[in-house]
Amino acid sequence: MTSPNRLSENQISEYQDLGVTMIRQCVDTHGLAELSRAIEEDIRSPGPFYHGYKSEEGSGRFHGNLRLWEHDSTFRKFCFSSPLPQIAAGFLESQKVNLLYDQLFVKEPGTLNRTRWHNDQPYWPIRGWQVMSFWIALDPVSRDSGALEFIAGSHRWDRWFQPKAFGDTAGQDEYTANPDYEPMPDIQNHRGDYEIVSWSLEPGDAYVFHGLTVHGSGGNQHQSRRRRGYAIRYTGDDAVYDTRVGTNTGLCSETHHDGMILDSDRYPVVWPAS
Numbered sequence: 609m610t611s612p613n614r615l616s617e618n619q620i621s622e623y624q625d626l627g628v629t630m631i632r633q634c635v636d637t638h639g640l641a642e643l644s645r646a647i648e649e650d651i652r653s654p655g656p657f658y659h660g661y662k663s664e665e666g667s668g669r670f671h672g673n674l675r676l677w678e679h680d681s682t683f684r685k686f687c688f689s690s691p692l693p694q695i696a697a698g699f700l701e702s703q704k705v706n707l708l709y710d711q712l713f714v715k716e717p718g719t720l721n722r723t724r725w726h727n728d729q730p731y732w733p734i735r736g737w738q739v740m741s742f743w744i745a746l747d748p749v750s751r752d753s754g755a756l757e758f759i760a761g762s763h764r765w766d767r768w769f770q771p772k773a774f775g776d777t778a779g780q781d782e783y784t785a786n787p788d789y790e791p792m793p794d795i796q797n798h799r800g801d802y803e804i805v806s807w808s809l810e811p812g813d814a815y816v817f818h819g820l821t822v823h824g825s826g827g828n829q830h831q832s833r834r835r836r837g838y839a840i841r842y843t844g845d846d847a848v849y850d851t852r853v854g855t856n857t858g859l860c861s862e863t864h865h866d867g868m869i870l871d872s873d874r875y876p877v878v879w880p881a882s
């Protein structure tokens with residue numbers, strides 16, 4: 609995997625300025641093979657937080673899942689013992705790093721579902737600035753297979769958009785409306801009004817983005833290539849627990865109350881390693 613020492617100043621300043629950057633070859637071929645095996649197992653037998661979406665236009669399949677590390681040692685290893693927590697500390701400029709949770713997004717060939725434009729932090733029961741995600745590609749990812757797109761600088765808008773499900777989640781609840789949140793503008797039909805940044809990725813490359821950066825992705829129009837992405841969310845020193853109307857209840861904790869630091873079995877400190 610990419611060594612934390614190889615992170616360039618440019619990557620850190622790009623992350624700070626745009627709210628997103630990317631890392632080439634973040635996970636090596638051995639790591640990718642391990643992750644691929646774990647992903648197949650999750651698709652075969654998803655845990656309690658499975659939230660796949662119904663395929664639009666009737667083809668393909670969009671498999672989503674949360675909190676995989678809690679049930680699978682391969683995902684746990686990536687979240688805890690890979691170089692990722694230390695790399696996160698570099699981006700977050702933090703003395704410690706907590707694991708918020710991990711998440712899987714698999715768009716099988718021909719899955720035309722878009723991932724709607726959104727920013728992540730309104731979904732999450734935390735407040736603070738030091739909040740970020742890695743999104744690791746398991747397949748070649750290009751615009752026509754569902755590369756993520758990001759609105760440059762949107763993490764500094766200080767705008768919290770109302771969470772919505774990414775698609776028809778087959779019976780799961782919509783998110784409760786929060787009067788302090790605003791509706792997401794129609795970015796897709798006004799793309800020219802925004803500075804949209806994106807990169808094609810090779811397997812093992814990763815997007816790195818801030819918890820408030822607005823992002824989304826197109827469907828996977830390829831008929832033979834999958835689009836598997838594994839996301840890990842980390843927080844830094846200033847993040848505290850904070851439930852709000854509209855947060856994802858599956859990410860909440862029964863043992864935290866608002867304002868508490870996260871450190872716990874549920875949101876473990878993963879760096880410095882104990």
Ligand SMILES: O=C(O)CCC(=O)C(=O)O
Pocket residue numbers: 713723728741743754756823824825837839
């Ligand atoms: O993989 C996707 O399409 C969406 C990913 C995403 O929204 C995220 O990781 O926050």
